[in-house]
Amino acid sequence: MEHYTSIIIFSVLSLLMIAAAIAAVTSSKIMRATTYLLFVLFGTAGLYFSMFYTFLGATQITVYAGGIVVLFVFVILLIGKGSIDVTHTSKLRYMAGVLASMSGLAITLYIIKTTHFIADKLDPNGVSMRTLGKTIMGTDKYNFVLTFEVLSILLLACMVGAILIARKK
Amino acid sequence: MELAIYILALPLLSFLILGLVGKNLSHKVAGILGTLSLMVCTVIAYSVAVTYFGAGRSEDGLFPTLMPYNYTWLPLGGNLSIDMGVLIDPISVMMLVVITTVSLMVHIYSLGYMKGEKGFQRYYAFLSLFTFSMLGLVVATNIFQMYVFWELVGVSSYLLIGFYYTKPAAIAASKKAFIVTRFADLFFLIGILIYGYYTQDFSFTINESILLSASAVLPLALGLMFVGGAGKSAMFPLHIWLPDAMEGPTPVSALIHAATMVVAGVYLVARMFPLFVGYAPETLSMIAYVGAFTALYAAVVACVQTDIKRVLAFSTISQIAFMMVALGVCTSTDPHKGGLGYMASMFHLFTHAMFKGLLFLGAGAIIHAVHSNEKEHMGGLRKYMPITHITFLVACLAIAGIPPFSGFFSKDEILTACYDYSVIMGMFMSIVAALTAFYMFRLYYLIFWGKSLYEEQLNSYNSGIIKEKPHKPHEAPICMTAPLVILATITCFAGFIPFGEFISSNGHAYEIHLRTEVAISSILFAIAGIVIATIMYKSGESKLTKAINQSCKGFIKAAYRRFYMDELWMFITKKIIFNCISRPIAWFDKKVIDGSMDMLATITQRLADFVRPMQSGNIQSYSVWFLSGTLALVLILLYLM
C-alpha cells in the first residue's frame, strides 16, 4: 500500500487537472474558467512537489496562482459584462478544433509510446536551495546568471510596456 | 566622301526637331527649317556627285565603289551580320542627286501649296523622315539595310498618304498602300533570308565561288526580292495601292509616288543586277514580261481616267514598268551586247523623276487653282496659268518622247534595248509609248484647252442664272512656280547628259548613240499619239470622240474601272482569304489559344477564391492551419524515420 500512495496521488491529481482543464476551456463564464485554471495550476504545483522540486512548486503557486490569476480576476472585473464568452459560434469550427487537437494528441501519444526514455535520475532529495542559488547566480558552466539578467530586463520592459499600453490617454 | 553621312543625318535631325518640337514652331519657321536642311543636304549631295565623278575612273576603268562608313549593327552569329553604312557607287550617287533635287523642289513647292494647312509642321517632319529613309535606302551597303530603310520608306509613305487623317478616303488609301506593300515586302524578306542563309552574307558584292555554290536557290531568292520590288514599284497585280495613294497631298504624290519611292523596286533590281544577269536570267525575263504587261495595262487605264492625278498615277505605273522592262531585257552585263537596258533604265529613272515630279507639281498647281481633281472642272486654263501651262507642256512632250526633251533620249534607249531583245518586245513597247503620248496629251488638252468652266460660270452669273460669283483660276505663287520652272529646265536639257559615261551595266564608259530607225519610229509613234489626242480632245470632246466612246462603251467602262483589278483583289481577300483562312485562324485563336489562356486565368482565380478566405485575419484559423501544417510535417518525419 505504501508503495502505491504516490501513484494514487498522481492519478487523482492528474484526473482532477484534466477535468479542470476541460472545464476551463469549455465554461461559458470566464470567472469560472479562471477558477478552473487555478485548479490546474495548483495541480501542476502538486506535480512539481511529486518530483521533489519544492521550490518550483512554491514558485508556481506564488507567481501563477497568486499573481497571474489575480491579474485575470482583475481584468474580468474591469471588463464586467463583456467578459461572458459566447462559446463555439460554429459547429464546423468546433469540430475542426476537436479533430485537430485529437489528432495532435494521438500523434504525440504515439511518439511518447514508441520512444524509450532513459529516465532513472530522479533524486528523492530534491534540489537544495544552495545548489539552486549557485546555479542561478553562478557564472560557471551550467550556471545561468546571464539568463537571469536577461529575464530581469525582459520583466522590466514588460512592466513598462504594460503600463504604457494600459494607461489612459 | 565623308560628307555623305550628313546627307543622311540632316533630314533625320530635321525630322526629329520638327517632330518633337514642331508644334511650338510657327508654320513659317517649320517650313523654312525643313527646306533649309534639305537645301544643305542637296548641296552636299551635289558636291559628293561632283567629287565622285570628278575623281575619275580607277585603273581598271571603273568608278570605284566606296564605303566611307560601315558598322556592324546586328551580329547574327557565324559570319552573318547586319551592317549599317554608306555605299557610294555610280547609281547610288545618281539616286542621291535625284532624290535630293526632287525633294528640295517639293519642299519649296509645299511652302506655297500647304500654306495654312493644319499640321503643316507634321507634314514637313514626315517629308524629312521620308527623305532620310529614301536616302538611307539608296546608300545601303547591304540588302538588309536596304530592307530596313525600305520599310521606313513604306511607313513614311503611309503617314503622308494619310496626312488628311480626317478624310475617310485618305485613311483607306493609306491603309491599302501599307498593307499591299507590306504584303509584298514579306516576300522580299523571305528572299533576303534565303539569300543570306545560302551565301552567309547580306552584302551586294559576294565572291563568285559562294554564289556558284548557292546558284540553285538564287533564282528563287531573287524572284522573291523582285516581288517586294514589284509591290513598291506598283507592278501588276500589286499596283492597286498607287492610284489610291493620290489621296495624299499632291507634292507628296510628286515626291513619293512618282519620283522616288516607287522607283525603289527598279533600284533594287538594278542593285542586284549582276546577280540577276549571272544567276537568274529566267527571273529577269519574267521581270520583263511583267513589266511589259504592266506598262500596257496602266497606259490603257490611264487613257480613260477622269481624275487628273489618277491619270498621272497610271502613267507613273506605266513608266516604271518601262524601267523594269529595260532591266528585264538585259541578257549580259556588256552594254554593247544586250546589257544596254541597265543604263537605259537608270537614265529613264533619272529623267522620269524630273518630268513626272514636274507633272505632279503642275497638277498640284492646277488643283490649287480650281479646287478639284476632276477634268470636268478644268479646261481652258492656259490663259489663267501661263507658267504652269508651259512647264506642263514641256513635261508632256518629254514623257511622250519628243526630242529634244529628256524623255526622248531615255525612252529611246529603252526601246533600243527592247528591240535588241526581240522585235516583238520592241514593237510592243513602242505601241505603249504611243499610248503614253496619247493619254498625256489627252490630259493636257482637257486641262488647258477646250471650254473654260470659269467663263461659262461667269456668263451664267452675268445673266443671273447662278447667284454666286465663280472663283477665278489664278496662277500659283512664286514658291510654287519656281520649282516648276527649275524642273522644266532640267527636263529640257537632261537628255544631253552623257549618262552612259557615268552609269552602265559593267561600269565601263558607254557612249549613247541613237539608233536612227528606232529613234525615227519612236518619234513617229509619239507624234501619231499626239495627233490623235489633238483631234479628239483639242476643242472639248469632238463628235469623233463621242462616236468612239459610244462604239466601245463596255471596254472604256472596264478600263475606267481599271479592269476590275481592285474588285478582284477585294474578292480574293474578302471572300477567299477571309473566309477560308482568316476565319478558321480567328476561330482557333479565340477558342483554342484564348480559351486555354482563359482557362488558366479561371483556374488561378478559382484557386485564389479558394485560398483567399484562409487569410482571414482571424488568429484562430491561422493557428488551425499552423497546427495542421506542423502535424503534417511530424507525420512526414515519422514516415521517413
Next chain:
Amino acid sequence: MIIPAEYYLVLSAVLFFIGVFGFFTRRNLVSLLISTELMLNAVDINFAVFNAYCYDHLEGYIFTLFGIGIAAAETAVAIAIIINVYRNMKTIHIKNLRELKD
C-alpha cells in the same frame, strides 16, 4: 514507488491539447489567454519532468522557473492590451477584432 516519467508526459500532452482546443474554439480574448496559459503550463511540466528524470544539471529546472516568470510578464502585457482593446472597442470578442488584418 517512483512514478514513471511517461505518465507525466502523457498528462502534459493531454493538457497541452486541451489548451489547443480551447485556443481554437473560444471567442473571447481572456479565454484565449487562459488557453495559452494552459499550453504554457503543460510545456513547463515537460521541462521539469525531463530535467528531473533524465539530467544531472538544472537546465530544465531553470527553464521552467524562467518560463513561469515569462508567463507572468506575457500575461501582464496581454492583459494591458485587452484592456486597451476593450476601452477602444467596447468588446473583447475576436469576431469583432479584424482591424489588424488590413
